[in-house]
Amino acid sequence: MRRSKLFVKTLKDAPADEVSKNAQLLIRAGFVHKVMAGVYAYTPLGIRVIEKIKQIVREEMDAVGGTELIMTALQRPEIWKETGRWDDRAVDVWFKTALKDGKPLGLAWSHEEAIIEMLKNHITSYKDLPQSMYQFQTKFRNELRSKSGIMRGREFVMKDMYSVHATEEDCDKYYQKVIEAYNRIFDRLGVGDQTFVTFASGGAFTKFSHEFQTICAAGEDTLYVNEDQTVAVNEEVLDDASAELGIDKSSLQPVVSAEVGNIFKFGTEKSEKMNFVYTDKDGAQKPLYLASYGIGVTRIMGVIAEISSDDKGLIWPSNIAPYHIYLVPIGEKGTKVADELYEKLNSEGVEVLYDDRDERPGIKFADAELMGIPYRLVVSDRTLEDDSVELYNRQADKAENVKITELVQKIKTAIA
Numbered sequence: 001m002r003r004s005k006l007f008v009k010t011l012k013d014a015p016a017d018e019v020s021k022n023a024q025l026l027i028r029a030g031f032v033h034k035v036m037a038g039v040y041a042y043t044p045l046g047i048r049v050i051e052k053i054k055q056i057v058r059e060e061m062d063a064v065g066g067t068e069l070i071m072t073a074l075q076r077p078e079i080w081k082e083t084g085r086w087d088d089r090a091v092d093v094w095f096k097t098a099l100k101d102g103k104p105l106g107l108a109w110s111h112e113e114a115i116i117e118m119l120k121n122h123i124t125s126y127k128d129l130p131q132s133m134y135q136f137q138t139k140f141r142n143e144l145r146s147k148s149g150i151m152r153g154r155e156f157v158m159k160d161m162y163s164v165h166a167t168e169e170d171c172d173k174y175y176q177k178v179i180e181a182y183n184r185i186f187d188r189l190g191v192g193d194q195t196f197v198t199f200a201s202g203g204a205f206t207k208f209s210h211e212f213q214t215i216c217a218a219g220e221d222t223l224y225v226n227e228d229q230t231v232a233v234n235e236e237v238l239d240d241a242s243a244e245l246g247i248d249k250s251s252l253q254p255v256v257s258a259e260v261g262n263i264f265k266f267g268t269e270k271s272e273k274m275n276f277v278y279t280d281k282d283g284a285q286k287p288l289y290l291a292s293y294g295i296g297v298t299r300i301m302g303v304i305a306e307i308s309s310d311d312k313g314l315i316w317p318s319n320i321a322p323y324h325i326y327l328v329p330i331g332e333k334g335t336k337v338a339d340e341l342y343e344k345l346n347s348e349g350v351e352v353l354y355d356d357r358d359e360r361p362g363i364k365f366a367d368a369e370l371m372g373i374p375y376r377l378v379v380s381d382r383t384l385e386d387d388s389v390e391l392y393n394r395q396a397d398k399a400e401n402v403k404i405t406e407l408v409q410k411i412k413t414a415i416a
């Protein structure tokens with residue numbers, strides 16, 4: 001992408017009313033546009049990060065047999081009434097609206113009821129089981145406070161998966177498989193070491209759910225973690241979980257974290273309420289076992305912006321960076337060679353943001369750092385004196401001269 005074709009401008013200052021670090025950085029670097037508190041638009045730069053996060057999640061959900069679909073943002077009250085979740089006292093984040101004829105509608109804050117309603121038409125026999133399906137959807141939640149930038153949106157992107165089983169045992173087995181898939185996702189996103197599978201509040205069917213919590217000073221949760229970091233418990237359930245696990249709660253240390261994922265077993269509670277049954281081998285009608293698995297796609301982007309940044313700006317890990325290379329030409333000859341390298345790198349599948357604007361190099365360098373592009377490539381008349389270019393690694397804060405003949409291979413290895 002040529003910078004001259006990207007409408008995005010970087011800013012010296014974030015809007016005065018933006019208090020969160022992730023949004024300040026993402027706005028200044030041109031990844032998001034603030035519409036109002038908790039409501040952010042994503043620019044062509046921002047959406048590339050979201051799409052890369054989604055792709056990692058998608059690959060891991062596919063690997064455990066998930067199939068992708070998309071539900072609707074508009075929801076009929078009737079199906080939510082079946083489980084008592086249309087009531088604002090049960091769910092306090094609904095955005096409610098109405099059709100022209102006055103018939104009420106809700107904007108989806110979650111999709112469990114909606115998906116069950118749809119599956120009732122398709123899953124009717126033991127032969128149809130098990131199944132799991134997922135989507136990436138914009139969820140709407142009328143959050144009371146929204147001061148954490150894109151970490152707490154009033155509209156935000158979630159991946160939600162649902163699995164349907166004939167037996168509790170099958171559900172448990174699959175649930176365990178998804179925990180492993182989630183661990184792979186967080187490893188691939190570069191936050192595996194800081195992310196804990198955490199005991200959290202459950203529901204009517206199970207005492208606990210599991211949250212995936214990433215250590216992050218801007219998070220809104222507190223975890224209690226044991227010394228060898230094998231047990232993590234959300235503060236909300238500290239007493240219950242430590243008693244259940246037989247551990248002394250004073251041996252656990254508190255850390256501030258952000259909930260990046262949450263998975264639940266519903267047992268047969270929801271299917272009983274919504275009359276979601278299947279016919280077993282003997283012809284008997286039985287309620288289905290259900291589980292749901294959420295990941296906050298845009299929240300993770302915010303968490304990574306928080307924990308992977310410095311005073312110069314963002315520092316994206318290569319696999320979710322919007323581009324791998326920020327290309328800066330200097331001088332007439334430098335520009336001619338940069339043009340050629342831009343074509344060459346593109347054809348090799350390297351994603352390049354080419355700063356072809358008529359601006360001083362210092363301005364371009366500052367943008368490369370603020371945007372957090374993993375590598376900056378400078379082609380100048382001087383580097384070309386010995387047929388080289390300068391490759392600067394944002395994460396390591398190190399520059400080296402690389403011969404043009406070795407450049408493509410070097411970059412491909414670096415971003416692999």
Ligand code: ATP
Binds near residue numbers: 155261262295297299
């Ligand atoms: P929280 O406790 O932070 O309000 P939640 O428990 O209500 O979140 P879930 O219903 O479990 O959220 O949603 C699944 C995932 O979606 C969460 O683990 C989180 O990563 C993400 N998420 C939830 N609310 C928001 C939000 N307002 N903005 C961005 N991501 C969110």
Ligand code: MG
Binds near residue numbers: 259261
């Ligand atoms: Mg949750």
